Amino acid sequence: MLPDATLADYALRLGDDSLVLGQRLSEWCGHAPMLEIDLALSNIALDLIGQASHFLKFAGRAEGRGRDADSFAFRRDALDFRNCLLVEQPNGDFAQTMARQFLFSNWQELLFAQLQHSANDTLADIARKAVKEVAYHAHFANEWMVRLGDGTEESRARTIAGLEWMWRFTGELFERDPALKPLVDAGVAVDVPSLRPDWEDRISRTLAEARLELPKPRRWVMGGRVGHHSEHLGHLLSEMQFLQRAYPGAMW
Amino acid sequence: MYTTELKERNQAVQGLSLEREDPERLAAFEARVAADDFIEPKDWMPEAYRKTLIRQISQHAHSESVGMLPEGNWITRAPNLRRKAILLAKVQDEGGHGLYLYAAAETLGITREEMIEALHSGRAKYSTIFNYPTLTWADIGAIGWLVDGAAIMNQVPLQRTSYGPYARAMVRICKEESFHQRQGYEIMMTLANGTDAQKRMAQDALDRWWWPSLMMFGPPDENSPNTAQSVRWRIKRETNDELRQKFVDVTVPQADALGLVVPDPKLKWNEERGHYDFGDIDWDEFYAVVRGEGPVAKERMTARVKAWEDGKWVRDAAAAHAEKRGMRIAAE
Ligand SMILES: [Fe+2]
Ligand SMILES: [Fe+2]
Numbered sequence: 001m002l003p004d005a006t007l008a009d010y011a012l013r014l015g016d017d018s019l020v021l022g023q024r025l026s027e028w029c030g031h032a033p034m035l036e037i038d039l040a041l042s043n044i045a046l047d048l049i050g051q052a053s054h055f056l057k058f059a060g061r062a063e064g065r066g067r068d069a070d071s072f073a074f075r076r077d078a079l080d081f082r083n084c085l086l087v088e089q090p091n092g093d094f095a096q097t098m099a100r101q102f103l104f105s106n107w108q109e110l111l112f113a114q115l116q117h118s119a120n121d122t123l124a125d126i127a128r129k130a131v132k133e134v135a136y137h138a139h140f141a142n143e144w145m146v147r148l149g150d151g152t153e154e155s156r157a158r159t160i161a162g163l164e165w166m167w168r169f170t171g172e173l174f175e176r177d178p179a180l181k182p183l184v185d186a187g188v189a190v191d192v193p194s195l196r197p198d199w200e201d202r203i204s205r206t207l208a209e210a211r212l213e214l215p216k217p218r219r220w221v222m223g224g225r226v227g228h229h230s231e232h233l234g235h236l237l238s239e240m241q242f243l244q245r246a247y248p249g250a251m252w
Numbered sequence: 253m254y255t256t257e258l259k260e261r262n263q264a265v266q267g268l269s270l271e272r273e274d275p276e277r278l279a280a281f282e283a284r285v286a287a288d289d290f291i292e293p294k295d296w297m298p299e300a301y302r303k304t305l306i307r308q309i310s311q312h313a314h315s316e317s318v319g320m321l322p323e324g325n326w327i328t329r330a331p332n333l334r335r336k337a338i339l340l341a342k343v344q345d346e347g348g349h350g351l352y353l354y355a356a357a358e359t360l361g362i363t364r365e366e367m368i369e370a371l372h373s374g375r376a377k378y379s380t381i382f383n384y385p386t387l388t389w390a391d392i393g394a395i396g397w398l399v400d401g402a403a404i405m406n407q408v409p410l411q412r413t414s415y416g417p418y419a420r421a422m423v424r425i426c427k428e429e430s431f432h433q434r435q436g437y438e439i440m441m442t443l444a445n446g447t448d449a450q451k452r453m454a455q456d457a458l459d460r461w462w463w464p465s466l467m468m469f470g471p472p473d474e475n476s477p478n479t480a481q482s483v484r485w486r487i488k489r490e491t492n493d494e495l496r497q498k499f500v501d502v503t504v505p506q507a508d509a510l511g512l513v514v515p516d517p518k519l520k521w522n523e524e525r526g527h528y529d530f531g532d533i534d535w536d537e538f539y540a541v542v543r544g545e546g547p548v549a550k551e552r553m554t555a556r557v558k559a560w561e562d563g564k565w566v567r568d569a570a571a572a573h574a575e576k577r578g579m580r581i582a583a584e
Contacts, residue, residue: 023328029343030324033563035317035351042344046337053333070332094566150576151569243331243389250447252331
């Protein structure tokens with residue numbers, strides 16, 4: 001395979017989204033509101049870390065400089081991470097975690113549903129397997145949004161606050177990046193603005209069922225795809241990368 | 253395994269005298285158990301048997317759930333993606349074990365909430381082993397290798413325990429434990445063959461986890477008056493000392509293979525016995541940890557209680573929503 005920096009960059013976006021969210025969800029392990037939720041969140045985290053491994057490995061091949069999935073995950077600084085800002089947001093309480101999952105997984109499912117038809121076989125293969133996993137993630141998050149939104153006064157208030165926290169980062173998910181134009185034109189990358197109508201439809205339907213309102217339009221916070229992250233990512237990385245940084249060159 | 257015998261427990265159970273039971277039913281029950289029949293939830297059973305089982309199974313369930321914490325401590329810091337995924341899957345398994353076991357205990361007429369309440373109030377115990385801290389990545393290796401290794405020793409015989417739901421839960425659990433043990437040993441092997449810093453980490457982990465692992469089998473047989481009854485009832489199938497010896501015999505050659513030193517100067521192969529002789533266990537430490545004086549007992553319980561209390565509004569919301577839905581469906 002010939003080195004292709006744009007393709008590598010695209011694979012990093014896909015992989016970093018899954019990696020960073022997987023890392024976030026794994027913070028819950030052992031601390032969830034009940035064992036069943038603990039198991040479900042670990043499951044989702046595991047799926048995401050699996051996806052990340054595949055995408056990052058492929059990014060290394062596309063880049064052609066001998067980097068593997070672990071070198072991307074554990075030896076890059078924040079400026080080189082390409083994930084969207086939404087996935088790096090802190091877990092907060094369970095409502096905030098579910099709001100993030102709800103907004104993201106519904107988007108990721110639509111994304112992978114298209115990516116499985118990518119002109120690039122590897123990306124298509126990864127997406128074909130992942131789309132089934134993500135359908136479950138979205139289903140899980142949708143169900144919890146309904147339970148929490150239409151549960152008690154407290155759960156409703158917390159869910160509104162969680163959505164409020166996360167909403168400002170959703171604009172980035174649909175931002176067309178001119179740098180990816182060649183890949184979109186070649187049918188390799190998904191044209192993300194096209195996902196918006198379906199996504200809005202899904203989000204509104206679940207929120208209606210949860211007796212919640214769509215958060216008000218606002219100015220989006222963006223920058224993740226070019227490495228300009230929130231303050232939270234650096235802390236996430238310093239924890240995740242600790243061993244690789246402390247013992248350079250060691251095998252684990 | 254994962255159950256800690258206590259003197260109080262023995263007294264509590266002995267308070268339920270078997271003499272009060274119907275002698276004919278008791279005899280029939282004992283005969284079934286002696287014939288290795290499974291006792292099922294609907295079957296008649298002596299009250300002491302029920303109480304002992306509730307204690308043992310719930311302690312076991314608590315151990316699985318508290319046991320998620322020491323290893324969970326390293327999931328976010330696992331050194332590579334493969335190790336992260338394996339560790340997540342492993343800790344998730346332990347949570348699953350907790351679920352099976354809570355469900356098995358519930359068949360004896362107690363709810364999960366009651367059991368969790370007993371844990372949080374300190375009335376119910378969990379394995380002493382989880383009151384030790386995980387300080388380095390090598391501890392994740394040592395736990396899988398030693399703690400899950402000890403768990404296997406304890407749990408394999410329980411697959412034939414007399415209470416059906418418990419035995420069946422143990423069958424499912426044992427299938428997963430061997431993967432846990434292997435991944436731990438593999439971590440130790442990688443470290444033992446790694447850099448000097450990694451070797452040091454591995455040896456240090458063995459130094460700290462060896463004795464607490466031996467304590468997992470519970471007090472010596474002469475201080476375990478309940479053992480005879482439990483063995484007769486097939487709640488236990490081998491004594492603490494028998495299992496401990498088995499564990500030492502299996503594990504020492506593994507340490508040798510790793511090139512690590514077991515921290516016991518008295519450890520020596522005894523040709524005559526066909527077993528390793530080993531040094532004295534610090535039972536004062538064991539009983540102190542049982543009393544809740546383990547190094548991180550406070551951290552563990554605080555984390556469990558916090559997760560439970562922080563999660564209350566979520567459980568309440570789920571219940572409230574289910575009720576609303578039920579009412580809406582009824583109204584239609
Ligand atoms: Fe387990
Ligand atoms: Fe285990």
